[in-house]
Amino acid sequence: MFETEVTGKLYDGQSARAHSVVVTVCDHKGSPALEIAQTDQACLYWPTLDLRELSDQARNEGIVLQLAGDNPARLIIPHGHAEDVIRQISPLLGKRDVQKSMLRKLMLWGAGAVASVVLILLVILPAMSDQLATMIPPEREAALGRTSLKQIEKFLSKSGKTLTCRNKAGVAALDKMVARLSEGADIPFDLNVQVFRHPMLNAFAVPGGNIVIFEGLIKASDTPEEVAGVLAHEIGHVFAHDPTRLTLRSAGSAGILGMVFGDFAGGFAALVITERLINASYAQDAEAGADSYAHGVLRKSGLPSAPFGDFFEKLKKKYGDKQGLMSHLASHPNLTGRAKAARAASTVSDANFEPILSKREWQDLRGICS
Amino acid sequence: MSLQTTQPETELTCEYRGKKAPLFRVVLLNALLTVLTLGFYRFWAKTRVRRYFWSATAPGGDPLEYTGNGLEKLLGFLIAVAFLAIYLGIFQLLLGFAGLSLFSGGTGTQDKALQLLLAQATLLAIIPFVFYAQYRARRYILSRTRWRGIRFGVDSAAWGYVWRAMGHWFLVILSLGLLLPRKTFWLEKYKIDRTWYGNARFVQGGNWPMLYRAMRHIFLAVGLFVVGLSLMFLQGAVSMKALASGDALAAAAFALYVLPLFLLCSLWFSYGYVYYSVTSFRLLAEKKQLGDSVSFATAPGPWRIFWRYIFGMLLTLLCVALVMILAAFVGGIFGYSNINLDANITSALMTLDPLEIAYAVFVYLLIMGLFGVFMTIFITHPILGHYVAKTRILNADALHDIEQRSRDEMVEAEGFADALDVGAAI
Numbered sequence: 001m002f003e004t005e006v007t008g009k010l011y012d013g014q015s016a017r018a019h020s021v022v023v024t025v026c027d028h029k030g031s032p033a034l035e036i037a038q039t040d041q042a043c044l045y046w047p048t049l050d051l052r053e054l055s056d057q058a059r060n061e062g063i064v065l066q067l068a069g070d071n072p073a074r075l076i077i078p079h080g081h082a083e084d085v086i087r088q089i090s091p092l093l094g095k096r097d098v099q100k101s102m103l104r105k106l107m108l109w110g111a112g113a114v115a116s117v118v119l120i121l122l123v124i125l126p127a128m129s130d131q132l133a134t135m136i137p138p139e140r141e142a143a144l145g146r147t148s149l150k151q152i153e154k155f156l157s158k159s160g161k162t163l164t165c166r167n168k169a170g171v172a173a174l175d176k177m178v179a180r181l182s183e184g185a186d187i188p189f190d191l192n193v194q195v196f197r198h199p200m201l202n203a204f205a206v207p208g209g210n211i212v213i214f215e216g217l218i219k220a221s222d223t224p225e226e227v228a229g230v231l232a233h234e235i236g237h238v239f240a241h242d243p244t245r246l247t248l249r250s251a252g253s254a255g256i257l258g259m260v261f262g263d264f265a266g267g268f269a270a271l272v273i274t275e276r277l278i279n280a281s282y283a284q285d286a287e288a289g290a291d292s293y294a295h296g297v298l299r300k301s302g303l304p305s306a307p308f309g310d311f312f313e314k315l316k317k318k319y320g321d322k323q324g325l326m327s328h329l330a331s332h333p334n335l336t337g338r339a340k341a342a343r344a345a346s347t348v349s350d351a352n353f354e355p356i357l358s359k360r361e362w363q364d365l366r367g368i369c370s
Numbered sequence: 371m372s373l374q375t376t377q378p379e380t381e382l383t384c385e386y387r388g389k390k391a392p393l394f395r396v397v398l399l400n401a402l403l404t405v406l407t408l409g410f411y412r413f414w415a416k417t418r419v420r421r422y423f424w425s426a427t428a429p430g431g432d433p434l435e436y437t438g439n440g441l442e443k444l445l446g447f448l449i450a451v452a453f454l455a456i457y458l459g460i461f462q463l464l465l466g467f468a469g470l471s472l473f474s475g476g477t478g479t480q481d482k483a484l485q486l487l488l489a490q491a492t493l494l495a496i497i498p499f500v501f502y503a504q505y506r507a508r509r510y511i512l513s514r515t516r517w518r519g520i521r522f523g524v525d526s527a528a529w530g531y532v533w534r535a536m537g538h539w540f541l542v543i544l545s546l547g548l549l550l551p552r553k554t555f556w557l558e559k560y561k562i563d564r565t566w567y568g569n570a571r572f573v574q575g576g577n578w579p580m581l582y583r584a585m586r587h588i589f590l591a592v593g594l595f596v597v598g599l600s601l602m603f604l605q606g607a608v609s610m611k612a613l614a615s616g617d618a619l620a621a622a623a624f625a626l627y628v629l630p631l632f633l634l635c636s637l638w639f640s641y642g643y644v645y646y647s648v649t650s651f652r653l654l655a656e657k658k659q660l661g662d663s664v665s666f667a668t669a670p671g672p673w674r675i676f677w678r679y680i681f682g683m684l685l686t687l688l689c690v691a692l693v694m695i696l697a698a699f700v701g702g703i704f705g706y707s708n709i710n711l712d713a714n715i716t717s718a719l720m721t722l723d724p725l726e727i728a729y730a731v732f733v734y735l736l737i738m739g740l741f742g743v744f745m746t747i748f749i750t751h752p753i754l755g756h757y758v759a760k761t762r763i764l765n766a767d768a769l770h771d772i773e774q775r776s777r778d779e780m781v782e783a784e785g786f787a788d789a790l791d792v793g794a795a796i
Contacts, residue, residue: 011432011519016568016772018432018518054435056396056418058387058426070777074435074519102441105781109448116452120459128460132467140471207470244470251466252459259454259789 006082013072129248145208170368229308236293295345309342382430401739414440438514446783503786551581576657584649587642682749
């Protein structure tokens with residue numbers, strides 16, 4: 001207990017006037033309390049269990065006390081013996097009081113916010129972009145495709161020269177392949193397939209029916225049917241408007257995650273990984289769709305799908321497969337699985353089919369960049 | 371320590387009690403926790419910094435008190451996300467669709483203008499919310515601010531602020547900045563006339579032309595640039611024709627003359643900007659009144675604040691650079707090198723060793739966080755201190771008659787400002 005009483009300063013929370021008060025420790029209704037006496041007012045009793053201290057304070061005039069709850073009154077006791085006593089007899093000075101209703105509201109709105117983000121990213125945006133992708137005028141989409149193709153070419157080309165390979169015999173062989181694979185299919189665009197002079201083992205489709213195969217892929221293939229499998233896959237993307245759908249989706253989702261994770265510093269890593277996960281799950285769906293479209297095309301054209309499987313094995317050998325966590329981040333599904341699926345889809349015997357290109361034409365295609 | 375009260379006071383000076391070391395502890399811990407929680411600590415972090423700065427600001431020796439808490443900020447943020455996610459997602463998708471549908475494939479000016487317009491359109495969709503969020507954030511902060519146990523408060527009038535702010539900004543852009551004082555004055559008046567301390571209301575007096583004094587250095591910097599440029603052409607030092615025809619000599623002469631002129635004028639212009647914000651703050655503060663008679667005087671020095679910015683920025687860069695060198699050194703010990711995150715972070719993530727990635731991401735986040743830490747210490751802290759120490763409250767006796775106002779619950783807190791990242795600086 002205090003040896004003597006201590007003089008403190010009270011802001012009663014009613015007026016902006018400071019009151020000089022005399023504080024003593026007393027017993028109020030059976031529990032220890034601070035008795036706060038003012039000259040012309042009734043005494044206040046603050047139970048020590050309800051005392052809370054203001055934290056993160058730059059002030060140095062003393063300890064600042066308040067009552068639990070939203071009581072606006074503040075009592076300031078100068079540093080010294082009285083402060084030490086108050087610290088001893090008030091066990092809950094540092095407690096943070098959280099209302100139950102606050103936690104309930106937090107759960108409710110937390111669920112609301114999550115539901116809203118999930119709904120927009122996984123339901124509304126995919127549904128709307130699938131719908132809108134088919135409503136863009138084909139000539140606009142083709143124009144967009146040509147522009148992005150030009151940009152990609154500029155990006156890949158080191159010398160600034162065009163990458164498109166134009167060897168006449170090679171182009172004729174390629175056209176023959178495209179004609180057989182797209183025969184009778186209801187494709188929304190005129191297909192524009194070309195080969196880029198680049199060692200990468202890859203192919204891609206951009207909006208408007210534009211497909212590019214890299215020379216590296218043709219060089220790495222042992223038979224024309226391997227190339228045909230990849231080409232059928234890309235035609236599958238064109239058929240499903242995939243490039244446009246994915247562009248629209250990412251236009252819609254840009255910024256939403258930034259909002260959730262907030263400032264640049266704290267949320268940046270989370271932002272990148274989550275965005276990657278979502279885009280990858282969009283893209284993996286599209287890839288799987290294009291794969292099964294390719295299986296169908298190969299079957300209809302009377303071509304075996306095993307070579308398509310061989311191609312995935314080659315990819316795996318060259319770039320490795322993504323396992324575990326990383327496989328969820330990759331934009332393409334697991335290669336072993338895709339190779340297996342391609343083999344399983346085969347209805348045409350490996351030995352007994354009409355080759356898509358003659359030996360001579362295959363050599364022409366391989367020399368398309370010469 | 372004396373706790374004398376009720377002495378006659380007609381004029382209160384403001385004390386600033388912030389110190390670098392305790393503030394550094396608060397903000398450094400905040401930065402670490404924010405990184406470790408992937409950004410979720412930011413609501414508590416901001417609250418703690420505010421508690422510190424508020425308690426360091428003591429008009430008449432009595433500190434302000436910030437009574438907000440992190441949980442209610444988190445709640446407000448969740449409410450804002452629930453509404454904004456769907457609105458923004460659909461709006462951006464439709465804009466993307468419009469962009470693709472109107473795209474004609476050319477690289478001509480028309481297409482570029484169109485794309486630029488669409489990129490700005492997303493911004494346009496957010497702008498009303500930004501002003502809304504700013505007004506609400508101010509209302510939240512003041513409703514959680516107390517002095518001498520009495521609450522501040524702001525009337526709920528955010529939408530009125532939104533259309534006024536948009537209109538004023540439109541005029542500022544249309545007039546190439548000439549109407550900036552008009553915007554500053556009327557928006558300040560809108561906010562101040564709706565601000566309360568207890569049961570006493572603030573009133574913003576004065577008029578907008580009085581703020582043209584504060585524009586002085588902006589006008590001088592722009593004027594010098596224009597005069598310098600026209601002199602160059604008039605004197606024939608460089609002929610417009612030779613420049614247009616791509617004459618190398620003319621271009622070199624142009625660069626030699628214009629570059630220093632441009633550097634000088636842009637430095638002056640940035641001083642002009644600081645001068646404007648400091649001086650307009652002073653002119654507006656001198657015309658503010660609380661209740662019937664309480665008024666204010668302040669004398670912040672524009673030149674001093676300008677150098678505080680520059681000096682603080684340099685110190686921040688220096689400290690961050692030191693940390694980066696240290697991090698590279700530590701990384702070198704573990705053999706993590708050749709980490710290049712700026713080109714393409716996602717493809718880098720695909721090919722690197724997970725440990726290297728973790729280290730690189732940690733260092734990157736740490737450095738981004740440290741920028742905030744050092745800027746708080748070297749810029750916010752000294753500048754706030756300067757403003758506070760230079761401010762006085764006049765006729766302060768009348769403060770004693772002010773009585774408490776009721777609590778403004780404001781469940782949404784400043785959630786919209788947090789979601790859109792447009793909140794107050796502190």
